[in-house]
Amino acid sequence: MFDLHRKVAVVTGAGSGIGAAISRLFAQAGARIVAVDLDLGAAQAIVREIQRDGGEGSAHRCDVSTPAEVERVFQEIARASPRLDILVNNAGISHVGTIEQTPPAELDRVYEVNVRGVYLCARAVIPVMLGQGGGVIVNMASIASLIGLVDRFAYSMSKGAVLTMTRSIAIDYVKRGIRCNCICPARVHTPFVDGYLAKHYPG
DSSP: OOOOTTOEEEEETTTSHHHHHHHHHHHHTTOEEEEEESSHHHHHHHHHHHHHTTOEEEEEEOOTTOHHHHHHHHHHHHHHOSOOOEEEEOOOOOOOBOSTTOOHHHHHHHHIIIIIHHHHHHHHHHHHHHHHTOEEEEEEOOGGGTSOOTTBHHHHHHHHHHHHHHHHHHHHHGGGTEEEEEEOOOOOOOHHHHHHHHHHSOO
């Protein structure tokens, strides 16, 4: 197990699935978890679980696609902690449909969450990391970043943008102490994914 004692980790989309698993694992490694989720109750439940196991954490509600919300939540986090060592940009949404089945409004919403959300959170945390001499940003991309998935036009486009954004941030900030990487998982059995598949692909 890696050692994250005295580290502060912000995890977006922390209330369920991959974000919840990352929060638990980082807490077990000693990090203080800042659980951020659109569903405050879900984030609070993860923090209570972490605290029951002897860890530390706090929960915050945030719509990562909204600049004012991201600014507010990172101000709250900064007041509680002088350090922000790790940001895991995990919050995201999916979408089913080909290009013909994707109206502009739906494409915009996928991009607002999956691309602009990553951009806003990274942009908020980078000045803090520069001020403390470094940090780590981990963006959750997808296998869809690398290959086109059937009926996932908007989702694949958005995750491709996350991969490119990650590379750009990494190049711009590696010499200033900030590492930026992304994870490109394939399908993971989470409550969100399982429910999504049952809805769109019954049987």
